[in-house]
Every structure is written in structure tokens, then in C-alpha cells.
Amino acid sequence: MSIKHGLLALLQEGPKYGYQLRGEFEVATGATWPLNIGQVYTTLTRLERDNLVRGDAGSADKDGRSMYEITDAGRAELAKWFETPVTRESRPRDELAIKLALALTVPGVDVRAVVQRQRMATMQSLQELTRLKRSSTDGEISWQLVVESMIFAAEAEIRWLDHCESMLVRHRGTPRPAVPQTYEVPAGEQEARS
Amino acid sequence: MSIKHGLLALLQEGPKYGYQLRGEFEVATGATWPLNIGQVYTTLTRLERDNLVRGDAGSADKDGRSMYEITDAGRAELAKWFETPVTRESRPRDELAIKLALALTVPGVDVRAVVQRQRMATMQSLQELTRLKRSSTDGEISWQLVVESMIFAAEAEIRWLDHCESMLVRHRGTPRPAVPQTYEVPAGEQEARS
DNA sequence: CGACACATGTAACACGTTACATGATTTG
DNA sequence: CAAATCATGTAACGTGTTACATGTGTCG
Numbered sequence: 001m002s003i004k005h006g007l008l009a010l011l012q013e014g015p016k017y018g019y020q021l022r023g024e025f026e027v028a029t030g031a032t033w034p035l036n037i038g039q040v041y042t043t044l045t046r047l048e049r050d051n052l053v054r055g056d057a058g059s060a061d062k063d064g065r066s067m068y069e070i071t072d073a074g075r076a077e078l079a080k081w082f083e084t085p086v087t088r089e090s091r092p093r094d095e096l097a098i099k100l101a102l103a104l105t106v107p108g109v110d111v112r113a114v115v116q117r118q119r120m121a122t123m124q125s126l127q128e129l130t131r132l133k134r135s136s137t138d139g140e141i142s143w144q145l146v147v148e149s150m151i152f153a154a155e156a157e158i159r160w161l162d163h164c165e166s167m168l169v170r171h172r173g174t175p176r177p178a179v180p181q182t183y184e185v186p187a188g189e190q191e192a193r194s
Numbered sequence: 195m196s197i198k199h200g201l202l203a204l205l206q207e208g209p210k211y212g213y214q215l216r217g218e219f220e221v222a223t224g225a226t227w228p229l230n231i232g233q234v235y236t237t238l239t240r241l242e243r244d245n246l247v248r249g250d251a252g253s254a255d256k257d258g259r260s261m262y263e264i265t266d267a268g269r270a271e272l273a274k275w276f277e278t279p280v281t282r283e284s285r286p287r288d289e290l291a292i293k294l295a296l297a298l299t300v301p302g303v304d305v306r307a308v309v310q311r312q313r314m315a316t317m318q319s320l321q322e323l324t325r326l327k328r329s330s331t332d333g334e335i336s337w338q339l340v341v342e343s344m345i346f347a348a349e350a351e352i353r354w355l356d357h358c359e360s361m362l363v364r365h366r367g368t369p370r371p372a373v374p375q376t377y378e379v380p381a382g383e384q385e386a387r388s
Numbered sequence: 389c390g391a392c393a394c395a396t397g398t399a400a401c402a403c404g405t406t407a408c409a410t411g412a413t414t415t416g
Numbered sequence: 417c418a419a420a421t422c423a424t425g426t427a428a429c430g431t432g433t434t435a436c437a438t439g440t441g442t443c444g
Contacts, residue, residue, distance in 0.1 A: 002289045003432075009296040009303075019395060028299040033287045039433065041397055046430080065395070082297060082308055085315035086290045088323075088344065092404085093227045095196045096280045097343040101336035102203040103276060105222040109203075114276055121279035129282075141365050142295035149291040149354050150282065156350035160343050171335055197404075213423060233405065235425055240403085258412085259423070
């Protein structure tokens, strides 16, 4: 849904061709998620199939590049996209949350180690993001906001991981099915638990 | 990748059948993302195709339910999952960030309105999440941590939206650079409404 | 010339998701 | 009995993603 609408948005400025779309998309979003050129074409094909864009309507430009043009239906779809907020439900499942939840649920997983490895990794990418942000004072504003959205998310994730750890400490030995904790399970110690 | 590994994790406790997996998955993650039963079976089929689980190896249980069992390869894959942190790159594109970036990039979009609508929606889901968290003091701990991960994320999102708005104010009036060079811009077609 | 970037596409796959078909069992 | 729930699956679709085929143009 992101790329699809992103391309639509760019096409609202006027007809464009494949590589141009990739270029402008990456300028806008900061190449943070590099966009494979092949995907631009597959997405354009699907948009055309759904009548949201028209390919080669006025035919190719003078250099023979195929131009794509947004349709009225496309404009409507795009307007709807901008009008409708992104909801929790529309988001993909958070893999990290699931991983932690299941690490807590099934026996034989060193949850502390998972949390700590993750915190390490997240802190490192936070550092890289900060460096990235710093190295771009003048650049496009949209660029910068995208990086900052990741920074905010990474910070929140670290806070959450800390919170998880403190919950873990509080939880040690309290209820539930005695996960053999702290270190590697000695082989063959997994009691069947019911 | 989340569901796939989630099911693998549950299967490490021992052979289970479809509905059982859905139930335990939702107990662990809090039914925050309801898991369609059909998806359990499609995922199991694909896991079996990849030799990560074995279906009906010891054949069905006494009540005729088909049991699935994790294989050694599955256990290895699962261990790898728990060992490897979730990286920024492995995450899906953030639709909200893209939306904002493109709202800033293309003309004719009321960015302030987009931000404000989103803040409103996020605040509301934050409220619901808080209520949800409160109404579950005793429940499974993993349950609660998942809800809290969403709360942390929502809070970060609101902070980011505020940040965006203040950036907008600071940026207002600054002419947009950008816009391509390679191609002749078709006579002003972009209507500001939409 | 040969390497490389530009340019357009197609094929195929992974994952998530839903809708449907089918039957057994439970329960009001 | 009828409806609901449990239970297992299949088919098909949407989006994202990569690998490949193919050709043009440019430049050292």
C-alpha cells in the first residue's frame, strides 16, 4: 500500500516514467528503504490494471521513455489515502513484540539474552540514524522527517526493551510454568509440562 | 516471518494441531492481531514444504486431529530467529512516514490536516490501548508486554507528529526546491484541491 | 571496444490474508 | 432438529521483492 500510493502521489505532479519515479521517491523518503527499479514497474503494471494510472496514454516522450499518467480514479484513491489515517489494525504485526511474547511463552528460551541482543542492535541503528540525520542538515525536509520517525521509533523500542527487562525481573519465580531460566537449558531437562 | 516463526515456537513445546496453535498464539500475543484460522493452515503447509515441520508424522491424535511436529531444521531455524535481532532493514516500510514525506513533496496536499487527523486517530487508539492494558492486570505477562509495545509506539508516533508540525511551521514559506529536470513539465495540470 | 548506467519490462516467489468447501461435534 | 463451533484444508488474491532478459546510450 505504501509504494503503490507513493507512486500515485508522485504522478499527481504530472506524467512520469519508471526511473524518474524511483529517483523522486528516494529523494522524498531518503533512500532509507532503497526501492528496486523492478518493483516500480510491477507496481505500475498493477496500478494500470486497476485503472489508477494510464500507461503511454500520450505515448512515449521524445526519448522513447514510456510515461505513466494518473487517472481520475487514481486521484480519488490518492485523496482517500491522504485523508485516511493509518490505523493500528492496518499495520503489519510487530515481529519484535511477537518474538518477545513467544520467548516468554515457550520454555527453553533465554529471554534476557534476546532482549539484550535486541537492545544492542537497536542502539547501534539508533546511532547510525543519528549520524545520518546530522550529516544532512540542509537536505530535503521530508528526508529528515523520515529519518527522525525511525529515530523516534528506535528510542521507543529501547524504552520498551528496558521496560520488558524490569518486568522480567519482577516476574522471576512468580506465576506460571517455571521456565528454566538464566542460562542454557541443560539438554533433556525440558519437562513436558502437562 | 512473524507468524511462521511464532508457530514454530509453539511447536517446540510439542506436537499440536491447527486450532490449538491459533489459540495459544492468541493467548501469547493477546489477540491484538487476530489470527485467521485459515492462515494457520497455509502457514503450516508452507512450513511443511520447507521441512521445518512434519505433518501427521505420528499420525493424528485419538480424536482425529492432525498433529504437526517441529523438525530439527525447524528447531535450528527457530533458534536462529531468537538469536538474530530484528533490524531496521528487515522491517516493512513505515506507511505513515512515507505518506508524510510525499505529502510534503507533492503540491496540493494539506499536510497540516494530514498530521492532525493522524494525531487524532493515534491518540484515540492510544486511549483504547491504555484501557485494554488496565483491564488485564492479572493476565499473561506476554499479553501485557505486547500491548505496552503498541503503547510505546503510539506515544512515539504522537511525539513525532508534534515534531513534524513544529518543523512545518518553521519551514512554511520556504520555496520547495526539487522538481525534476529531465523532462518537460506538462502545462500546469495539478489542481490544488483533491 | 568494453564497461557501465539508463531504461523497460517479465517471471517467479514469499508472505499475509480472505473466502470458500467440507465434515464432525456440541449445544440450545 | 438447527445453529454454532470446532476442525482441516484449498484456492485465489494483493503486495513486496528479486532475478533475469533485452536494448540503448555514454564514456574512458
